[in-house]
Each structure stands twice: as C-alpha cells, then as structure tokens.
Amino acid sequence: MQKTVNKAPLFHLTKRPVLKARETWAIRIASFFVAVIIGCLVFLLNGKNPFAAYGNIISGSLGKVTSLRQTIRIAVPLLGTALAITPCFKMKFWNIGAEGQITAGAIGATFFALTFPDLPAPVLLLLMGAASVIFGAIWAFFPAFFKAKWGTNETLFTLMMNYIVIGIVKWLQGGPWEGKPGSQIIPNFSKNAILPKVFGIHCGWIIVLLLTGFIFIYMNYTKHGYEIAVVGDSPNTARYAGMNVAKITIRTMLLSGAICGLVGFMVASGAHQTLYHSVADGVGFTAITVAWLAQLNPFVMIIISFLLAILDKGSGALQTNMGVPTSVSDIITGVFLFCMLACEFFINYQIIFNRKEKKEEVKA
Amino acid sequence: MNTLLNLLISAIVNGTPLMYGTLGEILTEKTGNLNLGVEGMMYMGGAIGLAGAFYYSKFAGANANGILAVIIAILLSFLAGAAAALIYSFITISLRANQNVTGLALAIFGTGLGQFIGETMRVKEGGYITVSNELKTYFYSSPFPAFLQNIPVVGKLIFGHSIFVYLGILIACAMAFYISKTRYGLNLRAVGESPATADAAGINIMKNKYLATVIGGGISAIGGMVYIMTIAGGVWNHEGLAGEGWLAVALVIFCLWRPLNAIWGSFLFGALMILYLRLSLPIPSEIYKILPYVVTVVVLVITSMRRKRENQPPESLGIAYFREDR
Numbered sequence: 001m002q003k004t005v006n007k008a009p010l011f012h013l014t015k016r017p018v019l020k021a022r023e024t025w026a027i028r029i030a031s032f033f034v035a036v037i038i039g040c041l042v043f044l045l046n047g048k049n050p051f052a053a054y055g056n057i058i059s060g061s062l063g064k065v066t067s068l069r070q071t072i073r074i075a076v077p078l079l080g081t082a083l084a085i086t087p088c089f090k091m092k093f094w095n096i097g098a099e100g101q102i103t104a105g106a107i108g109a110t111f112f113a114l115t116f117p118d119l120p121a122p123v124l125l126l127l128m129g130a131a132s133v134i135f136g137a138i139w140a141f142f143p144a145f146f147k148a149k150w151g152t153n154e155t156l157f158t159l160m161m162n163y164i165v166i167g168i169v170k171w172l173q174g175g176p177w178e179g180k181p182g183s184q185i186i187p188n189f190s191k192n193a194i195l196p197k198v199f200g201i202h203c204g205w206i207i208v209l210l211l212t213g214f215i216f217i218y219m220n221y222t223k224h225g226y227e228i229a230v231v232g233d234s235p236n237t238a239r240y241a242g243m244n245v246a247k248i249t250i251r252t253m254l255l256s257g258a259i260c261g262l263v264g265f266m267v268a269s270g271a272h273q274t275l276y277h278s279v280a281d282g283v284g285f286t287a288i289t290v291a292w293l294a295q296l297n298p299f300v301m302i303i304i305s306f307l308l309a310i311l312d313k314g315s316g317a318l319q320t321n322m323g324v325p326t327s328v329s330d331i332i333t334g335v336f337l338f339c340m341l342a343c344e345f346f347i348n349y350q351i352i353f354n355r356k357e358k359k360e361e362v363k364a
Numbered sequence: 365m366n367t368l369l370n371l372l373i374s375a376i377v378n379g380t381p382l383m384y385g386t387l388g389e390i391l392t393e394k395t396g397n398l399n400l401g402v403e404g405m406m407y408m409g410g411a412i413g414l415a416g417a418f419y420y421s422k423f424a425g426a427n428a429n430g431i432l433a434v435i436i437a438i439l440l441s442f443l444a445g446a447a448a449a450l451i452y453s454f455i456t457i458s459l460r461a462n463q464n465v466t467g468l469a470l471a472i473f474g475t476g477l478g479q480f481i482g483e484t485m486r487v488k489e490g491g492y493i494t495v496s497n498e499l500k501t502y503f504y505s506s507p508f509p510a511f512l513q514n515i516p517v518v519g520k521l522i523f524g525h526s527i528f529v530y531l532g533i534l535i536a537c538a539m540a541f542y543i544s545k546t547r548y549g550l551n552l553r554a555v556g557e558s559p560a561t562a563d564a565a566g567i568n569i570m571k572n573k574y575l576a577t578v579i580g581g582g583i584s585a586i587g588g589m590v591y592i593m594t595i596a597g598g599v600w601n602h603e604g605l606a607g608e609g610w611l612a613v614a615l616v617i618f619c620l621w622r623p624l625n626a627i628w629g630s631f632l633f634g635a636l637m638i639l640y641l642r643l644s645l646p647i648p649s650e651i652y653k654i655l656p657y658v659v660t661v662v663v664l665v666i667t668s669m670r671r672k673r674e675n676q677p678p679e680s681l682g683i684a685y686f687r688e689d690r
Binding site (some may be wrong): 013046094096097146150151152153154157159160161163164167168170171173174175183254282285289292323325327328329330331332333334335336338341342344346348349 | 398400429451454459460461462464465466469470471472473474475476477479480483484497508553604607610611613614617626635650651654658660661662664665669671677681682685
C-alpha cells in the first residue's frame with residue numbers, strides 16, 4: 001500500500017473557474033505568437049529568412065488593392081461555412097460534411113445557370129440562390145435524419161457524403177454538363193449568372209457579413225438558439241423539458257446545410273464562375289477549424305477566417321519571390337491550429353502540483 | 365478466367381495501401397480516438413518514405429541493397445506517421461482538445477508537410493524524384509522464389525505480390541489476435557468503450573491511448589509510402605495520395621472496426637477503385653468511383669439500425685476523457 005501512496009502523480013489537473021475575458025485572450029494571443037515562432041523555425045529549417053518570409057506573406061496578401069481583394073475573396077467562403085457549422089457544433093452534432101454541402105449547393109446553382117442562361121440577372125441569381133439553399137439542405141438532411149432516427153454516427157456519415165457529391169460533380173463534368181466534348185470542363189456561366197461586384201469583390205462578402213449578424217442573433221436571442229444549446233449540453237435535459245430532440249437536430253442541420261449551399265452558390269457564381277469537382281477546395285474542412293477556434297463566436301470568426309486567408313494568399317507570393325512551395329501555407333496553418341487548439345487547455349484547466357500538499361499530509 | 369485473375373491481382377495491389385491506413389486507424393479508434401488526420405499521416409509517410417529510399421539509393425550508389433531500402437522506407441514512414449500521431453495524441457489526450465478539429469488540423473498539416481517535402485526534393489534534385497529501377501523492383505516484386513509463383517492459376521495469386529501485401533496481412537492478424545485474444549487487448553477495448561470504467565479498474569488510460577494512437581498512426585503512414593512506391597511508381601507527383609486516407613477512414617467503418625475484415629475489405633475497395641478500367645459497364649466511371657463511399661454509408665446506416673452491440677463504433681469514440689468530469 002505504501003508504494004501506491006508514493007506513486008501519487010507529480011501533479012493533477014482541475015477545471016479552472018471561469019477566467020476573465022482579458023486573461024483568456026492573453027493566453028490566446030500568447031499561443032498565436034508561439035505559432036508564429038514555430039513558423040519561423042519552419043522557414044529557418046528551409047534556409048529562408050523568416051522575417052522576409054512573413055513580410056512576403058503580409059505584403060503579398062494585403063500590399064495591393066488587388067491582392068487585398070483576393071484575400072477577402074478567400075475569406076468569404078471560409079467565414080460563411082464557419083457560420084453554417086456553428087449551430088451544429090453548438091448542438092455537438094459534428095457536421096464535417098460542409099465540403100459536400102457546399103458542393104451540393106454549387107450543383108443546384110449551376111443547374112439554373114446552365115439551363116436558363118438568358119433570364120434577367122436578378123431573377124436568375126435568385127433562382128440559383130434558392131436552388132443552392134435547397135440542394136445544400138437536402139445533402140445535410142440524410143445524415144441528420146439517420147442520426148435523429150437511429151443514432152447513426154454523424155461524423156462518419158457526413159464525411160462520406162462529401163466524397164459522394166464530389167464524385168457526382170466529376171460525372172457531371174465529364175458527362176451531361178460537359179462543355180466541349182472531351183474537355184471534362186463545364187462551360188463558364190453566362191453574364192447574368194455571375195454575382196455582381198461591389199468594391200471589386202463579388203457581393204458574397206455582403207451576404208456573409210449579414211449572415212454573421214443573423215447567426216449571432218439566432219444563436220443568442222432566439223428560442224431555436226436556446227434549444228440548440230440545451231440539446232448540445234444534454235439531450236436528456238432537453239427531452240425532459242419537452243423538447244423534440246429529433247426535430248431540433250434535423251432543423252438545425254437543414255439550416256446548416258442551407259447556408260453551406262449558399263456558400264456553394266457564392267463560390268461557383270462569384271469566384272469560379274463555373275462548377276468543377278473541387279469547387280469547395282477544402283473550405284468545408286478549414287471552416288470547421290475556424291468555427292472551433294473562434295469558440296463559435298461569429299464575430300471572432302471574421303478575424304480568424306481573414307487570418308487564414310492572409311496565409312493562403314500570402315503563400316502565393318512566397319512561392320514567386322522566395323521559391324518556397326505554396327504547401328508551406330498548409331504547414332503554417334496546421335501549426336497555427338495546433339497551437340490554438342492546445343491553448344484552450346490552459347484556459348479550461350489548471351495544473352496543480354501535488355508535492356507540497358503531500359508533505360503537509362506527512363507532517364499531520 | 366485470366367481477366368478475373370488479373371482483376372483480383374490488381375485489386376490486391378490497389379487495396380494494399382488502404383489496408384495499412386485502415387489497420388492503423390482501427391487500432392486508433394479502438395481506444396476511442398477518432399483521428400481524422402489519416403490522409404495527412406499517409407502523405408507524410410509517403411513523402412518521407414520516398415525521401416528515405418531516394419537518398420539511400422543516391423548515397424549508396426551502385427552498391428544499394430534493395431532489401432535495406434525497403435526497410436529504410438518502412439521505418440521512416442512509420443516514424444513520420446508516429447510523430448504526426450504523437451502531436452495529435454498530445455493535443456487530444458493530454459490537452460483534451462476536440463478530436464474532430466484536431467484530426468482535421470492534422471490532415472491539413474500533414475498533407476502540407478508531405479507536399480512540401482516532395483516539392484522541395486523535386487526542386488533540389490532537378491525536377492524528377494524517382495528511385496532507380498533496380499531498387500524499385502524490390503518494392504513491388506514478390507519475395508517468394510519463382511517456382512512458387514509459377515504454380516498454375518493460384519501461384520501468382522498467392523505468391524505473386526509485393527512484400528507489403530504479406531506484411532499487411534501479418535499486421536492484421538497480429539492486431540486481431542492482440543485486440544481480441546489478449547488481456548492487453550481487452551484493456552485497450554475497455555478504454556475505447558468506457559474510459560471511466562477502465563480507469564476505475566486500474567487500467568492506465570493515457571498509456572493505452574497514446575500507444576495505440578501513435579502506433580496506429582505509424583501503420584497508417586506506411587500505407588502512404590506503399591502507395592507512392594507501388595501504385596504511383598516511386599515518383600512524387602502533384603496528385604499525392606488522391607484521397608486514400610479518407611477512403612481508409614471509410615473502410616474502418618465498413619470493416620466494423622475488425623482488423624481481419626480490413627484484409628478483404630481493402631481488397632474489395634481496391635477492386636471497386638479499378639473495376640471500371642477492366643470491365644465496360646453501363647454506369648459512368650465517375651459514378652462508379654463513389655461506390656466505396658456509398659457502400660460505407662449503407663453499412664453505417666444498417667449497423668446503426670440493427671443495433672447489434674458487437675458491430676457498433678467504440679462507445680467513447682471522439683470523446684476526450686477527463687477523470688474529474690461527471
């Protein structure tokens with residue numbers, strides 16, 4: 001017995017009482033700098049000057065008006081998708097199928113863009129938007145339905161749905177919607193099917209900013225938002241309080257899929273002006289990390305998605321100016337995510353060293 | 365007959381990388397860790413395994429020993445995956461971060477790092493990275509003597525594969541035995557099903573989770589190396605692994621978390637991936653390629669509907685464990 005007492009661990013962990021906002025952000029900002037320093041190491045190991053590299057990233061993404069516009073263009077779908085995922089994640093429904101829901105939305109939009117290219121722009125764009133919302137929601141419905149009905153694991157289900165819809169786009173590309181025979185490319189949209197630009201960026205950015213406000217209000221000030229929070233914390237409590245958990249699950253997922261679909265419309269019509277199999281381009285996955293790092297706070301998501309967009313755009317400049325492969329942006333993004341994920345631990349837990357206490361016990 | 369035989373053989377070739385990816389992920393998920401970073405780990409394994417074989421053959425020159433090159437590639441890719449899984453383990457097990465998000469971060473990081481290493485090598489070594497033909501044969505020729513391979517009909521099918529096929533089957537059998545027939549395996553499963561119960565029974569949760577995840581990551585990463593060295597022909601190209609890692613995550617479900625199922629499951633998926641090349645079918649090939657995912661969804665739905673206990677995902681899959689939580 002004596003031995004087991006001696007083997008008491010050096011420290012133990014307890015949940016922290018809630019930290020002040022200032023301290024929480026101090027920890028987050030500190031971890032951001034840790035990530036920046038690790039990023040320096042990545043460049044140093046590669047024999048590049050880290051200051052020049054970071055300088056290139058910043059100037060390449062923010063230096064000129066055109067590059068700033070492109071950076072915002074990258075940030076728009078990231079933010080939109082992060083917002084879409086927020087209700088699901090709050091409900092602890094791990095929807096990692098945003099990639100597929102975006103693609104499904106893009107299919108819906110493309111259908112109208114290709115079938116009625118000559119409709120007046122406002123009508124056509126509205127039709128495309130509506131179709132994208134419906135397609136995104138349908139794609140989200142299946143996992144939600146099976147989760148609500150039989151408890152099917154939603155993480156794995158939504159993940160599979162991504163590859164199914166991407167496969168469908170590949171088929172459309174080479175089959176029914178192919179432009180020139182043999183090209184494997186869907187023709188570009190007609191002028192009427194392209195989102196108008198505001199300040200040189202397709203107007204998706206306005207939609208996304210509006211959505212930010214909407215999600216904030218929806219999550220914090222509506223009955224739906226409250227129900228989502230309760231189901232997320234404890235489905236049993238929700239049931240006891242008379243909430244229909246299955247209905248809430250499906251409704252929330254439909255909303256999430258609908259917004260993802262809308263993002264799909266924006267990237268297809270605004271950014272690419274056509275549909276191709278990687279129209280979502282990993283946004284669905286990156287957005288999950290955005291939402292999570294922002295602690296599901298819509299306004300913080302604006303900052304984080306912009307930050308990741310800077311990295312993404314800036315890495316292009318790195319390649320042209322310093323000969324660093326663009327994949328470095330993924331490495332830095334990964335490091336950044338790891339650090340931010342790790343820092344949450346220090347916000348939620350505190351480490352208590354056991355040694356002192358033990359000595360006191362011996363004395364007593 | 366010959367067509368069928370050829371189909372089977374190329375199904376096995378195409379399924380082998382998947383087998384490693386799946387086996388590693390099964391071991392990981394058995395302890396309740398859902399590591400979605402398989403794609404990232406396989407990328408790292410692929411790039412670093414290729415780098416090992418390439419630089420070995422470069423430095424050893426004409427005296428390069430093929431068997432040694434294979435061993436180096438296996439070891440390096442294993443270490444790469446294990447290192448990646450260690451990052452994941454530290455963040456999710458010790459620091460209790462969300463597993464889904466951490467796994468996705470690892471997928472982003474790993475594919476980035478793999479591409480980065482591959483690209484950097486390509487630029488440094490003059491645009492084209494490949495291992496000498498003589499060494500390559502060690503990676504995809506059979507380790508068995510010719511007379512065994514020349515047995516009519518079954519010779520090629522049983523003895524004609526690369527060393528990796530046999531190693532993978534060996535790992536699968538060992539893993540199946542370990543998980544379901546030993547005490548340590550029982551502990552491992554207990555940790556995945558109900559960590560609180562396991563903890564109360566005196567099982568070291570941390571150790572089990574760390575070991576399984578790190579070793580699992582290493583095994584998955586070997587799959588990436590096998591893909592690059594056999595299917596991609598020992599060359600680094602832009603496509604990288606083309607989603608093999610995600611397919612491995614799917615296959616874990618299809619196999620119902622059982623290592624032995626991973627053997628035939630991966631060959632079946634391998635067959636599904638290439639069948640459209642061999643048989644002319646009325647369905648378009650792109651639709652055909654999504655079949656593995658559709659089949660996986662169907663399996664997932666059916667198992668959840670039938671609620672057979674032994675077919676369910678590990679109970680605590682995806683949930684971080686903290687002793688003081690209620």
